[in-house]
């Protein structure tokens with residue numbers, strides 16, 4: 001998450017600890033929830049649309065904008081700020097974040113930034129953490145000290161990091177997307193499988209999909225209603241359909 005009209009200072013997380021606290025009585029309370037360029041991940045969307053009790057299609061339509069130049073190969077999705085003078089986040093209220101338990105990973109991680117990259121030839125991602133000091137944020141003046149592990153646990157970031165890393169493996173894959181004539185179709189597939197989980201579920205259940213791939217009845221059952229399981233399956237499908245990886249087994 002970054003705020004456009006403030007100068008941010010990124011410093012390495014040296015010593016593994018940082019001073020910070022954010023609470024309702026702090027003078028800057030809620031100031032950070034405006035004018036954001038907040039890129040959403042597939043897991044953010046799954047959590048937020050469930051919280052709002054709307055379909056992924058409705059969520060995308062109402063709350064997001066698609067960015068085509070943000071990533072060199074794939075469309076990204078950003079949370080739309082309100083179209084008023086303050087350009088506030090649509091979920092901020094006088095009491096704080098109205099979707100707090102399901103707020104995006106970037107909101108949870110702040111004031112920490114995480115650069116996570118795939119190293120060619122290695123299975124796991126390499127991580128680097130840094131502190132983002134925004135001028136308006138008074139949280140750094142507080143005495144509370146956190147270790148990175150404490151912060152990750154306090155903010156409930158475990159599942160976000162795990163799911164986001166699975167997706168990152170696709171975003172950062174060095175594998176070719178193949179001939180140009182298939183690119184538009186591959187972009188559409190990437191968008192649906194990454195961001196529009198309800199449409200992806202329809203695609204899987206209302207096409208010949210299950211007659212083409214070996215999927216156990218237990219797995220099918222799980223995919224009917226479990227968004228997280230379906231999202232992991234969507235990532236495996238993307239690796240298969242975009243890059244030709246052997247993540248699914250075709251029925252011969």
Ligand code: SF4
Nearest residue numbers: 033089091092097107
């Ligand atoms: S989602 Fe919640 S925490 Fe994130 S910017 Fe909006 S109001 Fe703030």
Ligand code: SF4
Nearest residue numbers: 022028030032137139
């Ligand atoms: S302390 Fe920082 S993160 Fe918390 S409300 Fe203030 S500006 Fe936002």
